[in-house]
Amino acid sequence: MRRGIATLAAVGAVATAMVAAPAAHAEGRGDIRVTKTVVNKGGSVIVGVKSPKRFAIAMTIKDDSGVKRVTHVSAFNAGNSHGPVSYLGTTCKKSSGTTSLCTATMEIDPTWIDSYGSGNRGWDANAVAGIWQVNATVQADDGDYWISDRIATFKVKRAATLTTDAAPEPVKKGHTLTVTGKLSRANWTDLKYHGFTKQVVKLQYKKPGGSYHTVRTATTDSKGNLRTTVKATASGSWRWAFLGTTTTMKVVSTGDAVTVK
Structure with missing residues (x-):
């Protein structure tokens, strides 16, 4: 099975010198x-x-x-x-x-x-x-x-990561395909990535040569994990897409290609 792992698509910055915030004027x-x-x-x-x-x-x-x-x-x-x-x-x-x-x-x-x-x-x-x-x-x-x-x-x-894994690969037409993943984000207290809980994430699919479209949504569990099942009808790629929040970046995983036989 191939696991698609998203890159940090826009890592900008946070820094280090204490700045006092003056009263608005x-x-x-x-x-x-x-x-x-x-x-x-x-x-x-x-x-x-x-x-x-x-x-x-x-x-x-x-x-x-x-x-x-x-x-x-x-x-x-x-x-x-x-x-x-x-x-x-x-x-x-x-x-x-x-x-x-x-x-x-x-x-x-x-x-x-x-x-x-x-x-x-x-x-x-x-x-x-x-x-x-x-x-x-x-x-x-x-x-x-x-x-x-x-x-x-x-x-x-806060930077975020998102993974996708679709299984089994290959899969028989009409059988069940299980798509899992994990949404994590940066924690500046311990400088590690932790699962981002209770977040709605889009499951997207595209045919070879086509464009991704949203099939359904799922919500991350208490550890940031995602899991859903779909019926395998045609070969293509699957990915998770998170729209982000005011405090966490938008992130889209790398697609996981699945062959349907």
Whole structure:
């Protein structure tokens, strides 16, 4: 039997430096403003359990005298203010006399998340996942400055894996085919993958040369396992597909091809 194992399809980042979340405000002097902010090219920042991950925060900044610099950028969970992320600096490029595109580099190290809040009673490292916000302080050539909160929001998600195994292989036409699998996600407390329970996952099928379509859904058990049966009518490939949540990435397993005789 062949087992299809999904790759981590968008591992973005989580990181390591304590960032204090200031009270919401926007203040400064003059007309300098951040007019557009894009985090991680518009995608979620997805964090596994091993290597540090970096992501970019691209800011379009305008001032009538020109943009001097970005003084600081911070990012943290908008709901609980957890922010184990390192700000590694910003580079700016002028696109006109009044506008610059400045890109901040951030880094999240999953191996540091748990220790970041370990002194707090009831600390849950996985609570770092969710909707985050970006704050930035910018300066203009003429001395104008602006401290901007929540110039963008984005999602930090836990990485996930998903497997598929269809058996028996081959199978006789009209007989029962059993499709199993397991949905797991990163745990930032022990830096391992654990079964993701009570999640609805789609079972999908495609004929050779065709496209996948959903046949039915199943719910993961207390260990993240999936199991269902279907009638074997034609050769093709089977896979599980999970749509993701606010805190966990979307993941699709590799298909498992089955020959029907």
